[in-house]
Amino acid sequence: MLNFDQLSLNIPDTTKPRVVVIGGGFGGINLVKKLSGKDFQIVMFDKQNYHGFWPLLYQVATAGLEPDAIAEPLRKMFDEDYEDFHFRLVRILGVDPLTKTVKTMIGDLHYDYLVIATGTKANFFGNEQVQKYSFSLKTIPEALNLRSQLLQSFEQASITKDPDIRQSLLNYVIVGAGPTGVEMAGSLAEMRKHVLPGDYPGLDFSKMNIYLVEGLDRVLPPMSPEASAKTQKYLEDMGVVVKLKTLVESYDGETVTFKGGEQIRSQTVVWAAGVTGALIDGLPKELIARGGRITVNEFNQVQGYNDIFAIGDIAFMKTEKWPNGHPGVAQPAIQQGQHLAKNLRRLIKNEPMTKFDYFDKGSLAIIGRVRAVADLPGNLHLGGFVAWVAWLFVHIYYLIGFRSKLVVLSNWIYRLFTYERGTRLIIRPFVRRDKKEMEEFVVKNELS
Amino acid sequence: MLNFDQLSLNIPDTTKPRVVVIGGGFGGINLVKKLSGKDFQIVMFDKQNYHGFWPLLYQVATAGLEPDAIAEPLRKMFDEDYEDFHFRLVRILGVDPLTKTVKTMIGDLHYDYLVIATGTKANFFGNEQVQKYSFSLKTIPEALNLRSQLLQSFEQASITKDPDIRQSLLNYVIVGAGPTGVEMAGSLAEMRKHVLPGDYPGLDFSKMNIYLVEGLDRVLPPMSPEASAKTQKYLEDMGVVVKLKTLVESYDGETVTFKGGEQIRSQTVVWAAGVTGALIDGLPKELIARGGRITVNEFNQVQGYNDIFAIGDIAFMKTEKWPNGHPGVAQPAIQQGQHLAKNLRRLIKNEPMTKFDYFDKGSLAIIGRVRAVADLPGNLHLGGFVAWVAWLFVHIYYLIGFRSKLVVLSNWIYRLFTYERGTRLIIRPFVRRDKKEMEEFVVKNELS
Numbered sequence: 001m002l003n004f005d006q007l008s009l010n011i012p013d014t015t016k017p018r019v020v021v022i023g024g025g026f027g028g029i030n031l032v033k034k035l036s037g038k039d040f041q042i043v044m045f046d047k048q049n050y051h052g053f054w055p056l057l058y059q060v061a062t063a064g065l066e067p068d069a070i071a072e073p074l075r076k077m078f079d080e081d082y083e084d085f086h087f088r089l090v091r092i093l094g095v096d097p098l099t100k101t102v103k104t105m106i107g108d109l110h111y112d113y114l115v116i117a118t119g120t121k122a123n124f125f126g127n128e129q130v131q132k133y134s135f136s137l138k139t140i141p142e143a144l145n146l147r148s149q150l151l152q153s154f155e156q157a158s159i160t161k162d163p164d165i166r167q168s169l170l171n172y173v174i175v176g177a178g179p180t181g182v183e184m185a186g187s188l189a190e191m192r193k194h195v196l197p198g199d200y201p202g203l204d205f206s207k208m209n210i211y212l213v214e215g216l217d218r219v220l221p222p223m224s225p226e227a228s229a230k231t232q233k234y235l236e237d238m239g240v241v242v243k244l245k246t247l248v249e250s251y252d253g254e255t256v257t258f259k260g261g262e263q264i265r266s267q268t269v270v271w272a273a274g275v276t277g278a279l280i281d282g283l284p285k286e287l288i289a290r291g292g293r294i295t296v297n298e299f300n301q302v303q304g305y306n307d308i309f310a311i312g313d314i315a316f317m318k319t320e321k322w323p324n325g326h327p328g329v330a331q332p333a334i335q336q337g338q339h340l341a342k343n344l345r346r347l348i349k350n351e352p353m354t355k356f357d358y359f360d361k362g363s364l365a366i367i368g369r370v371r372a373v374a375d376l377p378g379n380l381h382l383g384g385f386v387a388w389v390a391w392l393f394v395h396i397y398y399l400i401g402f403r404s405k406l407v408v409l410s411n412w413i414y415r416l417f418t419y420e421r422g423t424r425l426i427i428r429p430f431v432r433r434d435k436k437e438m439e440e441f442v443v444k445n446e447l448s
Numbered sequence: 449m450l451n452f453d454q455l456s457l458n459i460p461d462t463t464k465p466r467v468v469v470i471g472g473g474f475g476g477i478n479l480v481k482k483l484s485g486k487d488f489q490i491v492m493f494d495k496q497n498y499h500g501f502w503p504l505l506y507q508v509a510t511a512g513l514e515p516d517a518i519a520e521p522l523r524k525m526f527d528e529d530y531e532d533f534h535f536r537l538v539r540i541l542g543v544d545p546l547t548k549t550v551k552t553m554i555g556d557l558h559y560d561y562l563v564i565a566t567g568t569k570a571n572f573f574g575n576e577q578v579q580k581y582s583f584s585l586k587t588i589p590e591a592l593n594l595r596s597q598l599l600q601s602f603e604q605a606s607i608t609k610d611p612d613i614r615q616s617l618l619n620y621v622i623v624g625a626g627p628t629g630v631e632m633a634g635s636l637a638e639m640r641k642h643v644l645p646g647d648y649p650g651l652d653f654s655k656m657n658i659y660l661v662e663g664l665d666r667v668l669p670p671m672s673p674e675a676s677a678k679t680q681k682y683l684e685d686m687g688v689v690v691k692l693k694t695l696v697e698s699y700d701g702e703t704v705t706f707k708g709g710e711q712i713r714s715q716t717v718v719w720a721a722g723v724t725g726a727l728i729d730g731l732p733k734e735l736i737a738r739g740g741r742i743t744v745n746e747f748n749q750v751q752g753y754n755d756i757f758a759i760g761d762i763a764f765m766k767t768e769k770w771p772n773g774h775p776g777v778a779q780p781a782i783q784q785g786q787h788l789a790k791n792l793r794r795l796i797k798n799e800p801m802t803k804f805d806y807f808d809k810g811s812l813a814i815i816g817r818v819r820a821v822a823d824l825p826g827n828l829h830l831g832g833f834v835a836w837v838a839w840l841f842v843h844i845y846y847l848i849g850f851r852s853k854l855v856v857l858s859n860w861i862y863r864l865f866t867y868e869r870g871t872r873l874i875i876r877p878f879v880r881r882d883k884k885e886m887e888e889f890v891v892k893n894e895l896s
Contacts, residue, residue: 006608006609006610006613007604007607007608007609008607008608008609009607010606010607010609010650048874049599049603049872049873049874050872050873050874066514066515066516066517067514067873068514068873071873073647073872073873075647075648075872076646076647076872079646079647079649080645080646080649086650088606088607089603089874090607106607140873151497155497155537156455158458158536159455159456159457159458159536159538159554160454160455160456161454161455161456161458162454165454197528198524198527198528199521199523199524199527200523201527201528202458202534424497424521424523424524425497425498425515425516425519425521425588426496426497426498426537
């Protein structure tokens with residue numbers, strides 16, 4: 001009925017320069033917000049119809065927040081008030097810099113300026129078995145799958161007769177102690193203490209183990225050693241087993257094997273160990289820097305092109321202060337998006353562009369209820385409740401402009417006083433599609 | 449790995465009488481709330497891990513509310529404060545009244561008292577084609593599928609070149625003008641007026657048609673003629689095309705054909721035309737009354753059994769006042785659950801049971817923002833804003849005890865002042881699995 005011949009991008013012709021933005025993350029939306037439909041025709045492509053506030057995605061996975069609290073439809077964000085703005089929900093096939101064309105599943109589009117803001121995806125370092133069996137946490141569907149898996153593991157642990165299987169259902173292994181891994185581990189530890197014993201009075205939660213595994217010699221490696229030390233102490237106080245300098249060798253869906261031979265049986269392995277750029281076909285391979293990022297100059301121009309830019313996590317900009325590129329967090333993406341908007345306006349007026357200069361506002365991570373760590377400019381390190389308040393304010397502040405703010409706030413306040421999570425609904429049971437017996441179990445017990 | 453041999457229901461032995469409740473709807477939860485673990489061991493089975501406030505399910509389908517606002521985990525509702533209560537997420541195979549046993553996928557369980565509270569499911573009157581291609585609205589996954597379909601139809605209408613296909617994407621046919629159909633039609637009409645033109649500036653929403661189709665001669669047939677007339681007027685004022693005395697002959701996924709020959713091309717047909725009891729194997733066929741319900745006496749006892757009860761929508765209790773049984777809404781289920789709890793306590797004390805007497809509090813339906821109709825006891829009929837306020841208070845009142853209350857309230861207040869819906873996220877694109885081309889389209893464009 002509907003096939004590709006009957007579809008087209010349906011973007012109006014224009015005499016203004018056309019800016020095509022690929023990706024509605026922090027970089028893309030901040031660029032569009034600062035551009036005007038009076039000067040440019042702006043086209044945004046994304047394979048999702050929403051912008052996500054990914055720093056809170058772990059909350060969706062641990063049943064603290066629903067997706068609508070951390071995501072906002074892009075069409076709502078850029079509604080009819082945005083002149084000559086066109087969003088298309090579409091998958092990109094590639095770019096052709098020679099003809100200045102973006103290729104999509106339903107047709108090609110000429111650009112005057114192309115902005116690649118595609119961000120990153122999970123990096124399994126080529127280990128297909130780990131990719132197949134572990135849970136990553138980069139998208140809302142992934143977070144909902146992980147949430148279903150967590151809840152189903154408690155249900156299944158309640159009804160299994162085999163103590164070994166029960167233990168493997170109650171062993172949770174989180175690989176990678178960056179912010180996502182740390183926040184996930186802290187959140188699970190709080191559920192174990194405050195929520196789960198009430199829900200599952202028949203289960204012995206002293207047998208539930210949370211392992212946080214990191215290849216380097218400290219947790220939160222991008223933060224200061226002070227923050228790392230505080231974080232590890234907080235986590236260990238909460239009963240998380242932190243394993244440093246430990247690398248995963250393999251995971252077959254039942255047993256994690258670490259380099260060196262140690263093994264843990266676990267049904268739930270969360271992979272938060274690294275990301276790589278979500279690249280687009282059509283750019284020369286020699287532009288791809290470490291971490292699968294695209295090399296750009298200090299104007300975010302992709303090396304060798306005047307009209308192609310990359311911003312945010314996908315961009316690798318080497319500067320004196322940041323010889324390994326900027327950190328892969330929201331701030332560089334936001335600032336690059338805003339800065340590039342100014343430079344595009346300069347370009348069409350034939351004015352020289354200005355260099356991007358990253359203003360480091362510091363970094364924050366939350367470990368649990370009223371506990372966080374912060375590295376602030378001026379070598380200032382905070383911990384505990386003060387850092388938690390800072391974390392809360394920064395996140396609420398950046399959610400401004402989102403309707404979600406209200407929901408997030410009321411949820412946070414509610415949880416603060418009650419320790420309660422309201423969203424422990426198994427909406428679509430997670431089915432590990434490669435494991436026939438598991439599938440049989442869940443399909444026969446399917447909930448819908 | 450996990451197979452059925454390794455699982456068991458794992459319910460502790462007991463010397464108390466064991467009450468097994470099948471279903472965590474309004475009947476089941478109100479029964480359990482009034483029973484005490486001091487007198488009984490209480491076991492609840494459900495194939496979902498949550499209780500849903502289904503009168504608001506249409507809000508999930510039209511992106512007004514997220515699932516957590518209308519559903520509550522059963523384990524949270526009956527937590528450790530409920531002595532000797534045991535919830536199991538499990539699918540029921542049947543009952544054996546001779547051995548007093550409930551059979552599940554993972555083992556059998558003996559009962560002293562069995563309460564069937566399984567409610568209803570959509571009734572397609574044997575029309576398999578309609579069942580295959582239309583959307584029903586009885587469960588959260590169904591509501592989320594319908595939401596995805598609605599949002600995708602606008603996205604696809606934005607990019608199709610073929611005006612016939614665009615029109616069929618913008619034709620929405622709702623079959624059945626009961627409360628669900630009416631609320632769905634009203635909600636879609638409000639989206640068309642207040643929300644969609646901002647999101648899709650390139651689409652001409654004067655071409656979006658909402659058809660509400662009813663086989664009988666008025667909308668809301670269970671309510672008073674006054675309420676029906678008011679409702680039809682409100683709907684028509686909002687631009688809904690109401691088609692009475694109209695029956696669906698067939699729907700092949702592209703064209704709805706009505707009895708008499710009229711046809712409408714539509715990609716989205718919502719089936720809200722009827723329900724039938726969600727029966728359990730093992731009871732004699734002659735007990736099944738009209739609408740697939742189980743015949744009970746005025747103690748909710750299933751005919752012929754002293755120890756099997758049915759409550760709520762699944763129960764057919766013929767009384768002088770209600771010769772066709774009680775209406776299929778929340779109130780009879782709530783009252784029967786509460787009443788049966790008292791009777792079970794009487795039974796174990798060898799006291800005589802008391803008859804169930806339904807207290808009709810009236811009925812309510814909402815048509816749109818600040819418009820509703822109400823039939824109250826004493827032949828009192830309300831409409832407009834007053835009925836809407838009544839609707840709001842009744843729904844908020846029955847959400848008390850739910851955390852959701854807060855979320856629902858804040859969402860409602862927010863929407864009241866902004867006309868805004870925050871949850872237009874296509875989280876898991878709906879795939880019409882029987883249509884190869886559509887699947888190809890969506891799978892290749894999949895969002896996750």
